[in-house]
Amino acid sequence: MGVSTVTARTSVPVWDEQPGRRSVPLAQVLVYELRVRDAMSKPPVTAAPQDSLRSIQHLMKAHKFSGVPIVEGDRLVGLVSIEDIINALDRGHINEPAERHMTRNVVTLRDHYSLLRAVAEFERHGFGRFPVLDAGDRLVGMITRGDITTCLMHHLEKRAEEAIAHEAALVAARVADEKxxxxxxxxxxxxxxxxxxxxxxxxxxxxxxxxxxxxxxxxxxxxxxxxxxxxxxxxxxxxxxxxxxxxxxxxxxxxxxxxxxxxxxxxxxxxxxxxxxxxxxxxxxxxxxxxxxxxxxxxxxxxxxxxxxxxxxxxxxxxxxxxxx
Ligand SMILES: Nc1ncnc2c1ncn2[C@@H]1O[C@H](COP(=O)(O)OP(=O)(O)OP(=O)(O)O)[C@@H](O)[C@H]1O
Ligand SMILES: [Mg+2]
Structure with a gap:
């Protein structure tokens, strides 16, 4: 096997040797391991393009959502956000159908994305929620930052319980061995x-x-x-x-x-x-x-x-x- 040497004019350390720097916290590992589909809420609560903004306002109130995806069948065609509702109330078109005022270029996430990527998308766009599409472009869920936090907490808890159970099993095995x-x-x-x-x-x-x-x-x-x-x-x-x-x-x-x-x-x-x-x-x-x-x-x-x-x-x-x- 050939060995090639690359000489760089300046070298940038990938890791600066701060103590503890190389230990990766569990939460960070989970962010890599967990997918958007693990954290999203599903099935999504949706509205049709013909539904009035008023009815969507009620939907938001009932579910405490700040955005409702608009679908035709299982295809996402738009999103009505709380701002759209406020504008509609301001301008007096709250009784008009969603399709006239909804956002059409909706930024979506895929269900297979890692939560790490999802977090990055939240940072990048500053949106409160994303509709989630599967590989076949079907709307399969909605995800918020809160969903990610809840999912992480849940998995941290689960891992902690597993660790405790594992520890207990080891102790039990040792006791059984001694007996x-x-x-x-x-x-x-x-x-x-x-x-x-x-x-x-x-x-x-x-x-x-x-x-x-x-x-x-x-x-x-x-x-x-x-x-x-x-x-x-x-x-x-x-x-x-x-x-x-x-x-x-x-x-x-x-x-x-x-x-x-x-x-x-x-x-x-x-x-x-x-x-x-x-x-x-x-x-x-x-x-x-x-x-x-x-x-x-x-x-x-x-x-x-x-x-x-x-x-x-x-x-x-x-x-x-x-x-x-
Ligand atoms: N527990 C016993 N009580 C009385 N006699 C015994 C006992 N164990 C062995 N013997 C005597 O010792 C002999 C030899 O025992 P050994 O076990 O070597 O052979 P075996 O039992 O006769 O045959 P094998 O064990 O090859 O089936 C026996 O034939 C028997 O006379
Ligand atoms: Mg015998």
Whole structure:
């Protein structure tokens, strides 16, 4: 890409570096963003060319307008202002039709103009109001300086309310976050209830997903919860699963009432299983559950005896997706 240098004899700074000069006030931004159609009053109150100036005077009084556009259909053909009415009263032609005395070269604004441009037009012409035309030259509204002010105030208010609501939502989210720091999922597990296998694991994964936990970590936690739960279903007389999700780790506890694991060392070996026919038919009993739990946990404790049953406690350290702890 070529670079060209323009050398000027005198340089005029675009911004003189007054402090705060570059900060653009909200009202100014709104003046750019808002259109004439946002501020104008619509539909316009109009009169026909044949209407008497007297009737237009009444119209003005009723609506507190100081100018009434004269239309044929939706075409603007003139404007009767309060001055025209005063002149008519002075000169005694108040009962004559509008078309004889109305202003015909009416200066109009387009509905798509920015309010910034509208303000400039008010300054330039010094008129109290402008008829507003759309792109198809149809009269669609009237606009006064007052309409612009009202519109700006309304939008400033709206923005302020939005800002307050946004702030409140942020605070609420923070409070919810703090409250949600620990989630405990607790579920009883019944012997032989194969249909329920995996429910605790599923709920846990949902929470971990919402917290943006790394998918690989989520899968490990899921394996532990699922295998521990199915062991209670298959091998025990019933028990409970408690999953405690903290910001830094998830703790999976599987406690049952017996009969306990006869030989933990053997049970931890791959392929060792005492599962009967039914669980094997259902796809369990490969002897892989405990070895998988061990592989997937960062910390694992198993206590088991025939008197108290089996207590398994596994910890998985959490990290957020994308590598951040
Ligand atoms: N909660 C428990 N209560 C009593 N015995 C258990 C318990 N959990 C495991 N065991 C014993 O340990 C063995 C090994 O468990 P592991 O989960 O590794 O394999 P499995 O459950 O038999 O098969 P898989 O998990 O592959 O479906 C089981 O066959 C069972 O004898
Ligand atoms: Mg198992």
């Amino acid at each position: 949600a720091e620990r989630v405990v999922i607790r579920a009883p597990v019944r012997t032989g209830d194969y249909d329920s296998a995996g429910k605790v694991s599923q709920r846990m994964r949902q929470v971990l997903r919402e917290r943006g936990i790394d998918p690989e970590v989520r899968r490990r936690a899921a394996v532990v919860a699922y295998e521990a739960e199915t062991n209670i279903i298959i091998h025990s007389l019933g028990g409970e699963i408690v999953v405690t999700i903290d910001p830094d780790k998830v703790v999976i506890e599987a406690n049952d009432v017996g009969p306990g694991i006869e030989n933990i060392e053997l049970a931890m070996q791959e392929g060792w299983s005492t599962a009967g026919r039914l669980p094997r038919e259902l796809g369990f009993g490969a002897g892989m559950g405990l070895p998988n739990i061990k592989r997937c946990s960062d910390r694992l404790e198993i206590q088991s005896d025939s008197e108290h049953g089996t207590r398994l406690r596994a910890e998985i350290f959490l990290k957020r997706a994308g590598g951040a702890e």
